[in-house]
Amino acid sequence: MKEVKIKTRDLTLFYGAKMALNSISLDIPEKEVTAFIGPSGCGKSTFLRTLNRMNDLIPNVRITGEVLVDSLNIYDKQIDVVNLRKKVGMVFQKSNPFAKSIFENVAYGPRINGINHKARLEEIVESSLKKAFIWEEVKDRLQDSAMGLSGGQQQRMCIARTLAVEPEIILMDEPASALDPISTAKIEELIFELKKNYTIVIVTHNMQQAARVSDHTAFFYIGELVEFGKTKKIFTTPDKKHTEEYITGRFG
Amino acid sequence: MERHFELELEKLNKRILKMGNLVYDQVHNALEALLTCNIELAQQVVELDNKVDKLDVKIDKLCQRIFALQQPVATDLRLIMSALKMNNDLERLGDLAVNISSKVEGVSEYGEILAELHIDELSNMADIIVKDVITILNTRNTTFVKDIFVSASAIEEKVQAVSSRILDEMMHKTEVIVVATNLMIILTQIDRIAGYSTNIAESIVFIVDGKMIKHKNIFKETGPVRPGEEEDFD
Numbered sequence: 448m449k450e451v452k453i454k455t456r457d458l459t460l461f462y463g464a465k466m467a468l469n470s471i472s473l474d475i476p477e478k479e480v481t482a483f484i485g486p487s488g489c490g491k492s493t494f495l496r497t498l499n500r501m502n503d504l505i506p507n508v509r510i511t512g513e514v515l516v517d518s519l520n521i522y523d524k525q526i527d528v529v530n531l532r533k534k535v536g537m538v539f540q541k542s543n544p545f546a547k548s549i550f551e552n553v554a555y556g557p558r559i560n561g562i563n564h565k566a567r568l569e570e571i572v573e574s575s576l577k578k579a580f581i582w583e584e585v586k587d588r589l590q591d592s593a594m595g596l597s598g599g600q601q602q603r604m605c606i607a608r609t610l611a612v613e614p615e616i617i618l619m620d621e622p623a624s625a626l627d628p629i630s631t632a633k634i635e636e637l638i639f640e641l642k643k644n645y646t647i648v649i650v651t652h653n654m655q656q657a658a659r660v661s662d663h664t665a666f667f668y669i670g671e672l673v674e675f676g677k678t679k680k681i682f683t684t685p686d687k688k689h690t691e692e693y694i695t696g697r698f699g
Numbered sequence: 700m701e702r703h704f705e706l707e708l709e710k711l712n713k714r715i716l717k718m719g720n721l722v723y724d725q726v727h728n729a730l731e732a733l734l735t736c737n738i739e740l741a742q743q744v745v746e747l748d749n750k751v752d753k754l755d756v757k758i759d760k761l762c763q764r765i766f767a768l769q770q771p772v773a774t775d776l777r778l779i780m781s782a783l784k785m786n787n788d789l790e791r792l793g794d795l796a797v798n799i800s801s802k803v804e805g806v807s808e809y810g811e812i813l814a815e816l817h818i819d820e821l822s823n824m825a826d827i828i829v830k831d832v833i834t835i836l837n838t839r840n841t842t843f844v845k846d847i848f849v850s851a852s853a854i855e856e857k858v859q860a861v862s863s864r865i866l867d868e869m870m871h872k873t874e875v876i877v878v879a880t881n882l883m884i885i886l887t888q889i890d891r892i893a894g895y896s897t898n899i900a901e902s903i904v905f906i907v908d909g910k911m912i913k914h915k916n917i918f919k920e921t922g923p924v925r926p927g928e929e930e931d932f933d
Contacts, residue, residue: 655770682772684909694772696704 452477452616452646453498458512460493460502467493469670470512475663480638480647482661482678484654486698489667491650495618498648499535500528516616533560536614540621542601544593549576549585552593552604556612571611579607580637599630606637617641619649623656635660654694658682666690704769708778711761715782715789718754719833722789722796725751726829726892729796729803730822733885736807741800751793758786777909781902785836788895788902792829795888795895805881812878816861818885824854825892832896832903841907847900848918851893858890 453475460468468490475481483491496502497514500521514521521531533556545552553572562568572589576582581603585596593604602622609617619638623631638647638660651657657664658678665675666689674681674690685691692698725744732741762783765771771779806813813819828850835843862883869879901913 654772658772683776685773691773695775696702 449476449479451475452517453648454513454515454518455494455497456513456515458494458497458510458514460490460497460511461507461509462505463507467670468497471672473665473672473675475646475648477646478642478644479662480642480649480660481663481665482657483648483650483665483667484652484657484693485667485673486693487652488669490670491665491667492620494667495620495648495650498616498618499532499537501537503528533612534614535616535618536609536612537618537620538602538606538609538622540624542598542605542625544596544601544604546592546594548590549593549596549604550589553608553611556608560612572607575607575611576604578610578641579603580633580640581607597630599626599633602626602630602634603637606634606641610641614645616646616648619647621650621652624652631656666693668693704765704775707761707765707769708775711758711765711779711782714754714758714761715785716833716837718751718758718786718789719836721747721751721754722793723829723833725793725796727826729799730826732803733799733806734813734819734822736803736810738804738807741803744800745797748793748797751790755786755790755793758782762786774906774909777906781906785899785902788898792892792895795891798888799885802881802885806878806885809878812875812882816864816882818861818882821854821857821861821886821889824850824857825889828854828893828896832899835900835903839903839907841904844900844904845918848897851897854893855890858886862886 451474453473455471455473458468458471459466471490471494483495485491493502497510498516498521502508502510510522516531516535519526521535545555547555550572553575554568557568557571562571573582573586576585581600584600585591585604593601596604606617606622622638623634626634635656638649641647642662649657649661661678663676664678664681666673666681666685666687668689674685674687676686681690682694685694725747728740729744731737732744762779765779769775828847831843831850832847835841835847865879865882865886868875898913901911904910904912
């Protein structure tokens with residue numbers, strides 16, 4: 448197993464009085480893809496959002512336990528959340544381009560981080576779009592509105608926007624669930640390429656997608672981590688009966 | 700509500716079991732024909748082989764369909780992978796029954812030689828090993844898998860011992876060369892029956908316990924599974 452990039456210890460989260468995550472301890476390896484699977488409401492997206500403190504924005508959330516990114520507890524008071532989210536980027540289920548040009552969408556992050564030099568921005572935009580495998584499709588229309596891109600292109604542009612601020616970890620919350628099979632395949636290929644340089648954590652309802660793209664799979668159920676292991680093992684010989692029932696569709 | 704997928708798996712299980720029973724009957728009748736020098740029964744085995752072949756194709760197609768349409772994982776994946784392999788092994792067992800049957804005529808006038816070489820004991824062992832492995836296929840009780848491997852080793856040893864005797868006879872009595880050659884071919888088939896039975900037993904272990912035990916000789920001697928031989932997922 449590679450170096451651990453993210454480590455959670457007894458991570459428990461309450462929405463008001465409701466416990467959404469129950470003492471999750473998990474080691475996410477560096478530069479590999481870790482998938483979270485489980486039925487709706489099992490806590491997988493909540494858990495994903497704890498990894499860059501996105502739950503801070505939700506009222507009445509109470510979190511105990513630790514999330515260590517590169518051995519630093521991201522819930523420590525002295526942690527700068529903006530810097531954290533720069534390091535731990537996120538891609539959402541629905542692509543969310545800004546109503547700006549493709550160029551400005553990708554340049555947005557670097558700009559607010561103080562990069563204003565035109566040539567430098569152009570360089571970042573080009574390399575980010577290339578890394579997200581969309582450069583060839585948009586290089587001649589960078590000044591066009593991002594809203595005119597197809598759903599699949601928008602999602603890859605959003606990934607490029609995430610890459611532009613040079614994160615080390617990319618969290619993906621159902622990144623391909625709204626896309627057609629060809630766009631989904633492109634996103635999956637992209638994930639495969641990106642893991643060479645980034646640690647990727649993906650939430651997906653599509654079990655075959657988890658099986659295809661991830662190195663490790665964690666199965667969540669009612670806020671608990673039921674099983675975590677190599678994807679090859681989880682999808683051939685899971686240890687827990689519950690995992691077996693879920694992935695074979697015999698759940699409930 | 701029973702899912703369509705469950706029905707497909709049930710159909711597959713039934714077909715594999717049907718194949719197992721059919722092949723057992725074929726092996727049993729071939730060995731019976733050998734021991735009783737019953738040429739008619741031997742002929743019947745040869746003719747029935749096309750039923751085995753048809754079922755073989757049907758099972759392969761069903762597995763292919765399930766793979767393509769259901770994308771099975773975990774225990775379902777193991778079942779279908781193993782069904783394909785077991786189907787192949789069962790079909791080969793059927794062929795071995797045919798091979799034995801086709802040699803019955805060649806040894807039918809040498810009943811006393813068969814008795815002298817205790818071919819009946821060996822046939823009985825081959826019959827039992829196939830019967831037992833089909834029972835395990837039906838019950839999925841892997842506790843008895845070890846017995847299959849023990850029986851296979853015993854058959855292998857006995858085949859070697861009888862083969863040596865036949866070779867000795869062949870060197871000294873040229874008049875027995877034809878029947879001895881037929882007998883050697885029959886012995887090879889019996890040895891292979893044991894081999895395919897262990898293959899099927901390995902597949903059942905893979906379905907039930909998720910462990911690949913092939914090529915590991917874990918049932919040789921009486922020792923436990925050697926450390927470090929558990930499934931490696933690297």
